[in-house]
Amino acid sequence: HCIVLHTDCPSTVRGLQSIFQEQEMTETVHDTEGHGYLATFIGKNDMQHSKYDFSVFSQLLNALEKKLKSLLHGNIMRVKRLPALTRGAAVDRYWPTADGRLVEYDIDRVVYDEDSAYQNIKILHSQQFGNILILNGDVNLAESDLPYTQAIMGRGKENYTGKEVLILGGGDGGILAEAVKLKPKMITMVEISFQDATCHFPLWPACGSVLDNLKGDSKIPEPHGGT
Amino acid sequence: HCIVLHTDCPSTVRGLQSIFQEQEMTETVHDTEGHGYLATFIGKNDMQHSKYDFSVFSQLLNALEKKLKSLLHGNIMRVKRLPALTRGAAVDRYWPTADGRLVEYDIDRVVYDEDSAYQNIKILHSQQFGNILILNGDVNLAESDLPYTQAIMGRGKENYTGKEVLILGGGDGGILAEAVKLKPKMITMVEISFQDATCHFPLWPACGSVLDNLKGDSKIPEPHGGT
DSSP: OEEEEEESOHHHHHHHHHHHHHTTOEEEEEEOTTSOEEEEEEOOGGGOSHHHHHHHHHHHHHHHHHHHHHHTTTOOSOOOOOOOOOOSOSSOOBOOOTTSOOBBOOEEEEEEEEEOSSOEEEEEEETTTEEEEEETTEEEEEGGGHHHHHHHTTBTTBOOTTOEEEEESOTTSHHHHHHHHTOOSEEEEEOTTOOTTTSSOTTOGGGTTGGGGOOSOOOOOOSTTOO | OEEEEEESOHHHHHHHHHHHHHTTOEEEEEEOTTSOEEEEEEOOGGGOSHHHHHHHHHHHHHHHHHHHHHHTTTOOSOOOOOOOOOOSOSSOOBOOOTTSOOBBOOEEEEEEEEEOSSOEEEEEEETTTEEEEEETTEEEEEGGGHHHHHHHTTBTTBOOTTOEEEEESOTTSHHHHHHHHTOOSEEEEEOTTOOHHHHSOTTOGGGTTGGGGOOSOOOOOOSTTOO
16 A cells, blocks of 8 residues: 655655554655655555555544644645545446546446457446446446437427438437337438447347347448448 | 556566656655565656646656556556546546545536535536536536436426425425426425525526525524524
8 A cells, every 4th residue: 555645845744754654654755856745655564455454544544634734733725535546456447538537437347348340349337327338448328328318319309200210320229229119110320330249239228129120221331341 | 747656576667667767757666575566756847837747648658558568578458547636726626426436527617615504515617517516525416417307306207287296305496496397286395404505596507596586485494403
């Protein structure tokens, strides 16, 4: 276990040292010549196991916070503890958004993980959202997203009965599965990265089994320019 | 800027040193006696500014990844880079879930931040979700959540016209605002932590202005056991 501490004030670092010494942590202080201090503390060996770690670590942070309040005479604007990052876990819980924000999901298992000719396809199970489809690392669709699919389709507002429907994209099959229920005359779906595995996958209830049971003409081009 | 590197293999740490040396980074290696190595590298002063940082940092990580692939003969199971955590920013973007998962929102401004007799009340603006209500650090409701409110109410399925409605909780006023639109005979709302500020707040369109324009009997108890 290691704690990295940045501060502008060397006396603050010195004031905190006793807390780390009580925990028998090894310490290194780097002076960055006027740009603050960086102190690194490493725990002793018996702090390596995660369950024990958590309570010890939490106590350590409580002690640090209390000491800091005293050293800074209560003059603290904000104290915030973020959940610890889990590095190197067997099941990856971090799936940042397309705009680069860090998001941790309650993923408990990998349902599917394969590279297709077009992209990496993952289906991960989340306790909150059910199965989540992740394409090339981008979260695409979760089982719990059915209300969104229905909202996109204007369900309840738009009458599909007997009409011709064109779906551009929609490769996960969710919109197709919903559209079929609304009795249109004909559905045409154009999808450039259609994959066997993407959605007519048995563990993917949000999309239904429509792509497994295609009727009518289907033209599935070969990868890389074939017809 | 600082990079902390854990590894079980001291020769790997040594193999990576040249990359840090090229960046003129100061290095400290801690040997944790059989429990891995911890290497800390601190950047030079001109790496302090965030915009410059990002590209330099990204190049550094590219170089490290390339070197690691070579040192480990391509025998790498997974490479994952998480977005950098922003520490000490003026506007806090991290609002972990109630079950302790780390989530970063695209918060761009603080709309409201006050302590009431019951709790801390924050309204933060997110580009994606609009205004978000945060009570004691827990994300409660966002402007974009109107479809959820409607789903909870069984909108489109449940007929409210002329009925008596009981709302237990619902202090943000969102359900009340929606229920009023559906012409019930009478709404009774029981809420223990009702606050002036929580939701009849002008910048909170998701809740409507119902709580600003209460008609009928309202009994608002005093904090801490008053009547």
